[in-house]
Amino acid sequence: MSNNTIENVKSEEINAESLSPITLAFMGDAVYETLVRDYLITELKLPAAKLHQACVSFVNATAQAEAVKLLMPHLSQEELTILRRGRNANTAHVPKNATPADYHYATGLEALxxxxxxxxxxxxxxxxxxxxxxxxxxxxxxxGNSF
Incomplete structure (x- = not known):
């Protein structure tokens, strides 16, 4: 995957620590989905008819939760802190196709x-x-399933 998909959006760093975990997850949702879409188009070269289904298989809460559980041992303490803040945040709702636990883990990944x-x-x-x-x-x- 090319490493310029998200690099040049904005150059200066902001004080992300001061933002709520839900705000971080809001931004992270867009970043993660952009990376997934870029990967599906540039690396897998999927036809347009299959792009949506493939994207959903990556970004649904269950897939994100499975990824988080395998990813956690590889994160720094700082990253784990942010992930936990996102996971423990109070969310307004849980989608009907996800368990509350999966949704919270997914929110943690998006916050990260x-x-x-x-x-x-x-x-x-x-x-x-x-x-x-x-x-x-x-x-x-x-x-196995591609979580």
Whole structure:
């Protein structure tokens, strides 16, 4: 994947620590979905008819929750703190197709992506995203669901 999908949006870092975890998740949702869409179009070269379904399989709460659980041992203490803030945040609702636990883990992942984006840590964003992609590919190779 090209590492310029999100790099040049804005150059200065902001005080992301002062933002609510829900605000971080709001930003992270957009960042994560942009990365997924870029990956599906540029790396997998999927036809347009399959893009939406493939995107949903990446960004749904269950898939994000599974990714978080495998990702957590590889995160720094700072990243774990942000992830936990997002996971523990009070959310207005839980989508009907997700368990409350999965939704909270997904919110944590999105908060982490939002935080890293606002801190302009794009290299780390790509490291984490590529790790998630590798986990999905490994899981599919073993015959499992691509969480």
């Amino acid at each position: 992506f939002g935080y890293l984006f606002l801190k302009r840590k794009t290299d780390r964003i790509y490291e984490i995203f590529n790790f998630i992609v590798q986990l999905r590919c490994h899981n599919e190779t073993l015959g």
